[in-house]
Amino acid sequence: MKQFLHFNAKTIEEAVSLLDKYKGKAQIIAGGTDLLGQLKDRSLPTQPEVLVNIKTIPNLDYIKEDAEGLKVGALAKLYDIATSTVVQAKYGALAQAARAVGSNHLRHMGTIGGNLCQETRCWYWRLPWNAFFCLRKGGALCNAQLGDNRYHSIFGGPGGCYAASPSDTAPALMALNAKAKTSERTIPLTDFFKDTAPGHVLGPKEILTEIQVPTPPADNKQVFLKSAIRKAIDFALVSAAVFITPKTGAVTDARIALGAVGPKPIRATDAEAALKGKTVTAEVAESAAAVALAKAVALPMSKYKTQIAKALVKQAILA
């Protein structure tokens, strides 16, 4: 690993000022389960010169509920979220998604902020020693587009990159209508992600500080499903989160989000609209799933992911 300066920030302000001071050469580190792998592998052509550790910022790992809903500090561990009775009670899809991440060890290390801000797992992007200087890194082309793209996008290459978004909690939170609070602003989580590197819209000195989930109507159904090759320590081939209210009868509101289907997690708004006003049946679920994937444009080796996505949306609606 290339050597770097390491600062233990005590406040958000201090972390922001360090990012500002070492403009473009510094990176935030929290759980480190993604970043340290990248650094050890030297995946990128250049390595950060400074790491700003935010684990040392006190009281940023809370999981609490108030009149507006759930508030989760960016440093909350995935393990704590998955096992929180508060989260399990009303925000079950988030608990399920947090539980689906990695392994017990990784959930004890990894934070919700890191799970949302992690970089792609595209193997061309990740390969040690910058073996492929791909489009996402500033190169000329997406190596996955013509190469082995079995784990890649099924919604084309918006922005030119055909990677698949890695976060499990992102679709769950998007289905729960969550917002991201940063050191500068509060935005809907749906607007937090982008198709190009680094996968999120945070500015050069902006830090994600809190996830806010509005209290859902009491009568709701929320489900997170993940399809992966291995049952643990694996990223999703496809993940799907569905939120429907009310639980039975005609649907008044629905949100469907998909992970690992494109460079960023997406909302299947057409499918959501297709569900509204209908009572859920196998046929309704099947047709909503078909609508959700209607615009899919798979790569030669990623076609099967379209089928998996359809199956997960259907199974989640019917769950």
Next chain:
Amino acid sequence: MSLVIRKDPETGEEYPQSVRHSEPKLKVLGDPNIVRQDAHERVTGKAKFAGDIILPGMLYGKVLKSPYAHAKIKSIDTSKAEALPGVKAVLTFKDVGTYVLRAPDHYILSDVARYVGDEIAAVAAVDEDTAEEALSLIKVEYEKLPFVIDGEEAMKPDAPKIRGESNVVGGKPVTFKRGDVDKGFAEADTIVEDKYRTPLQQHAPIESRTAVAFWEGDRLTVWGSNQGAYGWQSMIADALKMPRAMVRFTTRYSCVGFGDKGSAQRQGILAALLAKKAGAPVKIQTEVDTNFVVAVHRHPSIMTIKVGVKKDGTLTAIKVTNICNNGAYTAVGASGMDELHRWVYKCPNLLTEGYDVYVNTPVSGALRCVGHPYASAMMEIHMDRVAEALGMDPYEFRVKNGLTGQGVGADQDFPKMDLSTNPHVDCLKKGAEIFKWKDKWKGWKTPVEVKGSKRRGIGVAAHTCRHGYLANPMSAIIIAKDDGTFNLMVGTSDPGTGGNTAWSIMAAEELGVPATSVWCTSNDTDVCAEGVGAGGSRTVRAIGTAAIVAAVDVKKQLFTIAAPLLKVKPEELDAGDSKIYVKADPTKSLTMKEVCARQSTVTGPIIGRGANATKKPNYHSRQGAPCFAEVEVDIETGEAKVLNLVMVSDIGRIVFYKGAVNQVFGAEMEALGRALFEGQVLDKGTGATLNPNFLDYKIASITDLPEQTVDFIEAIDPYGPYGAKGVGEPPDAAPQAAIANAIYNATGVRINEYPITPDKILKALGKA
């Protein structure tokens, strides 16, 4: 107990071959309560592996790998790396000689790279980061050459050549012929033919290739990830042109042998050369991603199988053509597969043609056997199809056609060979009972259960092979301690198999002491006796025999000491319950401690010596290891989950019970991963390995494991010590096809290429 004098059926030559009890009253062997000698150290992480060695002033070595699949080095400039503060030594092909690790031209470092990851330079520096930085400062000018990574492509006349005229090793296939397959196919009522593929597979070790080298004057000490001290000692001594006595190799702990750690690892030679040049100890601990390319792999294979069968299910002909990727350098691959095709089924006509092919990929080699597991994975799918073509129950088909019989004349190809045991059909029958095959099987294309999108299916695969060869040179020393305990010293590694414990159990049984009274000191060339490495599931038999012979030698000395004290002749004595007693009157006895203690005051050291016979006997003892599997498949997501595996293995006499059970559990876990998840993916455009890590190269995790039933048949092998055979390799084969066949039963679609991942299942179902 006696040493058995064997007569070679062909030459008539007599030699002490083996050791056995005619009527064994075993006290230690097979005791299910015996725990591995170093279990606690291993599971708590306290055991010291080569990577745990840290010496004062030690440097860290790193190796530069080729980014190109095939390239000639036009120039290499190491001056910037050498100038980097903290760098103490740099080596290139110019510095390391032409010692050949692997035929024909796999040098320690080379000026031609033949796969992405081929090693071309090495550095040693004060820490890993500096060494890594130095690698980035080595300037190499490459002349890129055309490359080929697919075996079939490589056989085409116009394919790029890895070297020489032909990419086929030896220029022609390795063939085996029995009878006349053309005649056999003419006699067949039904012929089934198809083509199958297995991918490049990895050992996926927790301990990557590691070496630490330390010079004291002209004497070198090396620790390393290994399967045998003496293999490392001779490799390094030969490469450095040193007398073997001047090289000490010592490492008790190693893990995930399976073959790679038994192959030539240049890391040991490089560490020694770097340490010599730098004048300080050097450790090379291969990074995980590097290990994925520089370690040996299981051969990727393309197998075309044609089988002829009569209406009643009798096989008339089997023809197998196999294209076996060797990687860029030679390793036997295809020649291993014909054994499987010769041994499992009885069939009068057989033709196997195996092409070992050079390609610009990482090297293939031993991985829990060479040849049987991949051949079984494909052949056992095919035999299912043959049974289906006849409408026969696939279990009944295997029972009908499985080769049975034993003794001289039972082998189909070598009539003079003594096939001492051959119980795989018995294993199949016992397995079917445990699995309740006959209750579960509902017929072809009929899943055993349908629930929503989930389909449950069952499958079976037969398997037999021969592992635990007896003719490997091994020796053992046993020294007595004054308190009546013993050290067994063997120059071979226990790479996680439980060997140390198993060998000690056999010595303890012979010495008449509990297992806890024998400690195995293994794998130090300064202390332990010579032996070949652990591999081929051989150590229980080969070291076991040597240990028993050494124990007999110890007992002889003990009896000589005890006889005058007990006022009898030595031959009137026996050992048991930690005593030396008079056979005719066991109340007359001395404790082991009383007898042993006299070595320090009266007799001098009690040292027993033993060797395994090195003469090759004309016999085979086959082991059965068939498997039954139950799998659930979601036909909408393509996910397959193994629910149940049943294996009844024959390993001869069970020596170390817990160790044997764990070997089968581990083999099943490994095979499950190979059936469903594993495959090294190479980028077609560059030949680079895309998944050189434990996330993207997916071995089974504990959550993927099903209910497992492990049971045994003890077909006592008269040639093996106490009737034992090897255990490590046989159970690694059959679970793959059993799982594949269960997926077929569940889904109605055949997948001819491993691993059977959701993309393939959905594609076969017409959904992707």
